[in-house]
Amino acid sequence: MKKKLHIITYGCQMNEDDSQLVAGKFAAKGFSLTEDQEKADVVVINTCTVRQHAEDRAVSKLGRLRKWKEAGPGRKIIFMGCAAERLGKEVKRRFHFVDEVVGAKSLNRFDDILEDWAGTGKPAGGKDYLKLFNSPITDYQTVMRGCSLNCSYCIVPSVRGRAVSLSRAEILRSVKEKAENGIREIILLGQTVNAYKDGGTDFAGLLEKLSGIADIKRIKFMSPHPLYFREDFFRLYAENKKISRHIHLPVQSGSDAVLKKMKRGYTAEKYLEIIARLRAADPDTSVSTDFIVGFPGETEKDFQRTLDLAEKLGCSFAFCFKYSPRTDRREDISDVSEKETERRLAGLLEIIRKNSRDIFLSRIGRIEEVLVEKENSGRNSRTAAPSAESIAFGRSSTGFNCSIINSGKAFKKGGTVKIRIERAEKSVLYGKAEK
Numbered sequence: 001m002k003k004k005l006h007i008i009t010y011g012c013q014m015n016e017d018d019s020q021l022v023a024g025k026f027a028a029k030g031f032s033l034t035e036d037q038e039k040a041d042v043v044v045i046n047t048c049t050v051r052q053h054a055e056d057r058a059v060s061k062l063g064r065l066r067k068w069k070e071a072g073p074g075r076k077i078i079f080m081g082c083a084a085e086r087l088g089k090e091v092k093r094r095f096h097f098v099d100e101v102v103g104a105k106s107l108n109r110f111d112d113i114l115e116d117w118a119g120t121g122k123p124a125g126g127k128d129y130l131k132l133f134n135s136p137i138t139d140y141q142t143v144m145r146g147c148s149l150n151c152s153y154c155i156v157p158s159v160r161g162r163a164v165s166l167s168r169a170e171i172l173r174s175v176k177e178k179a180e181n182g183i184r185e186i187i188l189l190g191q192t193v194n195a196y197k198d199g200g201t202d203f204a205g206l207l208e209k210l211s212g213i214a215d216i217k218r219i220k221f222m223s224p225h226p227l228y229f230r231e232d233f234f235r236l237y238a239e240n241k242k243i244s245r246h247i248h249l250p251v252q253s254g255s256d257a258v259l260k261k262m263k264r265g266y267t268a269e270k271y272l273e274i275i276a277r278l279r280a281a282d283p284d285t286s287v288s289t290d291f292i293v294g295f296p297g298e299t300e301k302d303f304q305r306t307l308d309l310a311e312k313l314g315c316s317f318a319f320c321f322k323y324s325p326r327t328d329r330r331e332d333i334s335d336v337s338e339k340e341t342e343r344r345l346a347g348l349l350e351i352i353r354k355n356s357r358d359i360f361l362s363r364i365g366r367i368e369e370v371l372v373e374k375e376n377s378g379r380n381s382r383t384a385a386p387s388a389e390s391i392a393f394g395r396s397s398t399g400f401n402c403s404i405i406n407s408g409k410a411f412k413k414g415g416t417v418k419i420r421i422e423r424a425e426k427s428v429l430y431g432k433a434e435k
Contacts, residue, residue, distance in 0.1 A: 013189055
């Protein structure tokens with residue numbers, strides 16, 4: 001009987017891709033995946049430490065697994081990822097029942113662990129490629145690991161190390177394999193993904209090479225950094241429609257003073273210039289971003305500048321966070337009260353929601369290129385919006401959920417279709433295929 005793996009993932013898309021990598025290693029050794037923890041022989045917790053709350057959730061889950069392990073002889077627990085890297089040996093001291101602690105910098109340790117647990121060789125039917133996240137036609141591809149920027153609020157360089165680009169050859173091999181397994185949309189991942197460099201291949205060069213894979217219909221990437229946009233990227237973006245027309249570009253603050261304290265390396269004006277260049281290359285570009293409020297030293301005037309930038313930006317959505325210190329140094333503790341931080345967050349969210357709604361409604365009458373994820377969809381897992389009249393569901397190149405309503409045509413999963421949007425309801429755009 002095959003042994004079973006249950007994997008729990010906290011945090012970002014990079015963690016999700018790491019979970020897929022680890023799951024593939026287990027599958028290659030004959031393990032099957034189970035969503036039922038009680039049926040598992042091994043539980044892996046893949047952790048995040050970007051914010052304290054994320055780390056606390058993972059540690060709390062680990063504590064609750066003690067009874068699970070004691071209830072079944074031979075059960076094993078692995079605590080991995082960014083929180084594992086930060087906490088290190090402390091995890092073993094606090095939770096003696098944990099079998100392995102694998103930090104984010106040491107994922108190759110799984111090869112040795114599995115050799116000890118399952119022996120050498122690849123069982124019949126074992127495979128390395130598994131897909132755990134996204135739609136059936138979308139998958140991740142990590143192209144960089146770590147970060148070399150050292151933004152003052154961020155712990156990523158400490159737990160993931162300095163930026164290292166994966167080889168172009170390995171990325172191409174992996175994406176081709178995914179395309180052969182039915183993937184049509186690839187999401188490139190890196191903490192500063194547009195800083196990619198392997199020999200003579202920069203980020204634009206990598207995008208161009210990947211675009212040559214016929215079965216890949218769309219390429220997305222996250223998260224780029226304003227410091228690493230180059231002329232060759234803007235030229236390629238204007239010409240190559242395989243590159244998604246939705247760009248997620250974190251800004252964090254609209255105040256130059258706060259951005260300087262954050263060590264972001266750009267001004268609010270420079271950020272908006274980049275957005276303007278993206279929209280000049282393609283006016284249909286949809287933009288989303290990240291904001292942090294309550295950063296140490298953030299004044300009311302600083303916050304107002306963030307609100308001003310949010311208004312000017314006109315983003316389709318934004319992830320807005322309260323500042324979370326990752327050390328106990330005095331200079332890292334915010335002098336903005338919790339109550340005031342909550343007020344600022346609420347004010348920012350109000351603007352983001354209004355902008356999002358206005359942009360969403362502005363798509364009515366426009367043409368959207370949709371990559372079909374589901375045929376004959378009654379309901380989609382990402383939205384509860386009824387679509388009884390729909391014959392297909394997908395996501396536009398600009399990042400919107402789209403339902404293709406009956407137009408006398410059939411659409412296959414993984415294909416693209418241009419539709420004219422007729423209406424917008426909740427979080428879904430509805431449209432008919434262009435003739």
